[in-house]
Amino acid sequence: MLKIHYDLPLHRDSASRFLPWITGLMVFLGVMSLAFALVLGNAASSWSQALGSSLTVQILPLAPGKPGQDERVRQALDLLRETPGVSAARALPKSESEKLVSPWLGSNASLSDLPLPTLVDVRADGTSLNVALLRQRLDAEIPGSVLDDHGNWLGEVSRAAVTVQTLAFGALALIALTAILAVIFAVRAGLQLNRSTVELLHIMGASDRYIARQFQRSAAGNASRGGLAGLVLAVLALFAAQRIVGPQSGLPIRLALPLTDCLWLLLVPLAATFFAALTARLTVLATLKRLP
Amino acid sequence: MIRFDSVGMRYGSGPEVLRDITFELAPGSFHFLTGPSGAGKSSLLRLLYLAHRPSRGLVTLFDKDISSLSRPELSLLRRRIGVVFQDFRLIDHLSTLDNVALPLRLAGAREDQIREHVSELLRWVGLGDHLEARPPTLSGGQQQRVAIARAVINRPSLLLADEPTGNVDDRIGTRLLHLFEELNRLGTTIVIATHNEALIERFNHPRLHLQGGHLDRLPPGAKPY
Structure with missing residues (x-):
């Protein structure tokens, strides 16, 4: 097995230790927001499909x-x-x-x-x-006959669904932004805590990319651990919600997601890991430019 | 190989700690760097190991004007320089072996070769039984030998040492100087900053003497005024 070699004690500093927690929380919230947006989109689509194929004629x-x-x-x-x-x-x-x-x-x-x-x-x-x-x-x-194709009602439902979906995606974007800011903070704190070792590596001829790779791997490892935990918690919460808001509840909405939508949810921790690594890399590279 | 032309250096907006430094070191030369405390020895070494840029003048290392080099080129140049720091600057969470292996890893050497070469060198400096020890568990003298082993492991073109014998007894100090001379015979240019006059007398090499921010070049055996 390939052993990852860390010259910097990143696993020991407090800034790195808190990163899995914050990523876990962000992934949990992100998965819940995305699931909400997808459920709503599916519901609007099924209402629209059901009503779109039916019309009512009133004969007064x-x-x-x-x-x-x-x-x-x-x-x-x-x-x-x-x-x-x-x-x-x-x-x-x-x-x-x-x-x-x-x-x-x-x-x-x-x-x-x-x-x-x-x-x-x-x-x-x-x-x-x-x-x-x-x-x-x-x-x-x-x-005295009136044909109702449910156009007005469908329009209202569609507008409401799009608004709530936009809000859910907006929340997802804010969560992602918060996670990125948390990674920047953690990486900067890590650079500050390990400043003398970073300078030493720089003096010994370590390229900026070599040093950035260490922070990048550490951030990816922390984010993937936290992200996995967040995903598991979110899936459990969704299952619980599905049992409570099942078909017997009488609500015109189904929380069960098709397989393709579940794959979107799986992408959340993967995206969190990717962006944590990328953010760490860019932050370190930008900071190292200040060294001679 | 190394050329300083009217070089000045200051920290931030402070006064110049080095003024109009001009000298040239031939490839494969051996020099002691001397001077009273605060004369600028460490600052001159910082310029030599590219940890600081001159505030004026021209620095040429390995026949390259450092001001014209890109960051990746500067990194490659730094790998040709071995440095023994006065405070050792070992990485506490790494083992002795991993500390010494660092320059080889930066150069992309294979792990099996790294272990073999590093173990051999650590045995030579008397630390064969401390391969997995962490620096905080070693004595000052042992840490200094680890720092020296790290500086010489990849046979640098230029070796810079700041008081490398400050924490070891005469016997080990002499042995380390012999190691530096051996490296010098193999082609490494050596600059050793030291206060140890006895050692300077025993090893007959020219000295660069810094005083008041200015540098004088003295032949072997000569003493500063």
């Missing part, structure tokens, strides 16, 4: 003397079923429509007296459905 009851409600519903169903891009159309029975409004009006309300619109659930087949044309035809052929 007309004044007495006009064509009967059942006849208009049948005409609407015929029109919808012959429209290209519509895979299914089903009129909701009155009992189902009443169930939908009962949370607002109460279960004791006499809903049968209310002029509730008939709702038609429409399933679109892919993207071939021309919603604007369908709306035009419904307006022309079935007066």
Whole structure:
């Protein structure tokens, strides 16, 4: 096995000893932020997919003397079923429509007296459905009908999801920045504590890269140890949260992440290790330039 | 090989500790560097081992103007210089063997060769039983021998020593001077800063004498005024 040789006692100084702790904490927070952003993105995408393929047609009851409600519903169903891009159309029975409004009006309300619109659930087949044309035809052929493609609601949900996701990624960036500042502080403290040895190596002909490599390896080792611990803790926390906010919770969100997203989470400690090493290297090289 | 031309040196914005130093050392020469305390011996050595830049004048080392060299070139030049510091400057957390091996590691030598050469040299300076000892557990004299072994392990082109016999008895001191002479015979240029007049008399070499920031060159056996 290749033995890493350290001329500088970096493993002994207090600045280096605290680095695994800070990296562990940062990786934990980073993984949680990223997982939150990914969960939210997946949820928004699945809501959008589910609602994007479904439309609702409301057929409002007309004044007495006009064509009967059942006849208009049948005409609407015929029109919808012959429209290209519509895979299914089903009129909701009155009992189902009443169930939908009962949370607002109460279960004791006499809903049968209310002029509730008939709702038609429409399933679109892919993207071939021309919603604007369908709306035009419904307006022309079935007066009192309203086509709702959930565009407004989807827009709101999408905007909210993007905002929260941006905040989560912003938090991730701040966490990364804090970790980088912590590494710079630790490396500078290490250089100060080992100043005489660094000067000695410099005088003996050690190149700046040779000295920087020692700090770089030490930072990478500390960051990988801390990062691994942070990742394990974050995964445990995510599992615990998944058990609490499972499908039985009734919340319209799933914490389980697909495999590709899990790989993104694994990248957090790897990125922490890479950036810790890079930051250490650049900090040392910049500081050594002050030596003759 | 080494040439100083009207060199001045100051620390920060302080007064000049060396003024108009001009001298030339031929390759393979042996000089003692003498002078009273505070005369600037250590400062001159710092210029020679490239730990400090002159505030004025021209320094030429190994026929290269050091002011025109890049950082990597300066690093390569420093590897050709062995230094014995007055305070030894050993690295406490490294073993005796690893301290002495440092110049070889910096030069990229193979680990098996390093161990063989370093062990042999440490045996020669009487530290064969202390290969794994840490410097704080060694006596002053032992630490000095480790420092000397580290300075000579890669057969430098220039060896600079600041009071190298200050902490050892006469017998070891003489033996170390013989080691320096042996290196000198192999082509190493030697400059030894010392106060030890007895040693200077015993080993007949010219001296560079510093006084008041100025340098005089004295032939073997001559004493400063």
